[in-house]
Amino acid sequence: MSFETLGLSEKVLSAVTAAGYTQPTPIQAGAIPPVLERRDVLGLAQTGTGKTASFVLPMLTLLEKGRARARMPRTLILEPTRELAAQVEENFTRYGVNHKLNLALLIGGVSFEEQNRKLARGVDVLIATPGRLLDHSERGKLLLQGIEILVIDEADRMLDMGFIPDIERICKLLPPSRQTLFFSATMPKEIQHLVDKFLSNPARVEVAPPSSTAENVAQALVASSDDPKDKRATLRRLIEESEELTNAIIFCNRKRDVGVVARSLERHGLNAGALHGDMDQRSRMQMLEGFRKNTLTYLVASDVAARGLDIPAVSHVFNFDVPHSPEDYVHRIGRTGRAGRTGTTKMIVTPADKRAVDNIEKLIGKEIPWEGDAVSEEDSGASRGGRRRSSGGRRGKDTAETTDKPEEAKPSSRRRKSSKPAPAETEVEVATEQQGPVTQAPVSQAPAPAAPAQAAAPAKGRNSQRGGRGRSREKEPVFGESEFVPAFLLRPVRPSPAPAADNIADDDGDDAETASGDALVD
Structure with missing residues (x-):
């Protein structure tokens, strides 16, 4: 069988001959005739069998009639990766050398403005990845109501990359009278669900069993x-x-x-x-x-x-x-x-x-x-067991190292954080002496005052929460949050002398007024 028997146009046959191909591959021989008949096609073949040319060549023949309109492409090809999209563009350029068709490649990593300019001029063939295509559609720069042929290439890869919801969204934007072509090397159940949903009485072209490898x-x-x-x-x-x-x-x-x-x-x-x-x-x-x-x-x-x-x-x-x-x-x-x-x-x-x-x-x-x-x-089980034993050995090594060291040498991190030493009595005395002669209180006048109760109470509560594990700090004087003690808290309180009995009337205002009143009467 030769390409002349498949029904391709003279322009396409000339380009194929110039590319050096004379005999079609089995997937090409089985898929090209039903595509030219405007039928939906499901193509399953091994990788490397020429699936790309199976839809590029008949699409070039069908696109010879008609003209593209601004922002309304005539055909749409969905690819899972940028590399595949660029490769399909190269195929259209090679086999469409005798055609005057406008191509647009919508993939990530390229400026939106350049892609918008191509869409505004009118596109015959639009090759895109699902994400970038939806971006242009949501921005109002692309209308999909004029799509005549939809090609979903590497459909199983679309499933692996999570593009199935995007494909369903895209298909809802397309006219129901379109022609749909599915090509894949494997056929999972989820892809079969898409085939049943979007293809109408497709021509199934299965060259080799799905998921098989080449004998060569x-x-x-x-x-x-x-x-x-x-x-x-x-x-x-x-x-x-x-x-x-x-x-x-x-x-x-x-x-x-x-x-x-x-x-x-x-x-x-x-x-x-x-x-x-x-x-x-x-x-x-x-x-x-x-x-x-x-x-x-x-x-x-x-x-x-x-x-x-x-x-x-x-x-x-x-x-x-x-x-x-x-x-x-x-x-x-x-x-x-x-x-x-x-x-x-x-x-x-x-x-x-x-x-x-x-x-x-x-x-x-x-x-x-x-x-x-x-x-x-056995090697697999030994490998997994060896990894477990090695990790257990590391844990045992760490345990041995900790038992060799005394407890005092390595306090725990939690205890280390809460073991801030309280100021000692000698530190308080030094801080008091540094206040100078104005705030210095003579020791002979009165004994050193006790710490205020309201300051000691919260400190005791902190000791019970932070550093109370096996360590008591009740005997250590704590004067608030810092080690600095103001000098006025250390000054002794002078007791007032007891009042004498003869001076009671002088200290009491009512008695004084009574006495002065009696004097006036006299």
């Missing part, structure tokens, strides 16, 4: 310990021992490990770069472009590079970490062995990854051979 990709498992240094040493050994290795993608589960592994390879003289979701868009595109042009030999990446990236000549794929989801393994190893080429993939497995490997083998329906010694269940 050699797979192997390599055992390693849980130590990250040992895993990096194992990775370098695999790179050195691999035959016919021209370039490779190395996948890690975490973004932090992507940078660590890339720097480790660079320190050992390997031409490596990093790619993950926290990088800015320009750096990500530059890293991918360098890997495509072979100026970068090893690309250490997260799962942002696991879906749909079309880099045909990748010879090896190394899984530094076993993926958490078995479907991610299918997509990762699909970066090699594309378009009928052969490829090699190896995955580093630690004792803790044994269960994840079993889930992957259950999904793909076959057992992955081991290169060298395999990780057994």
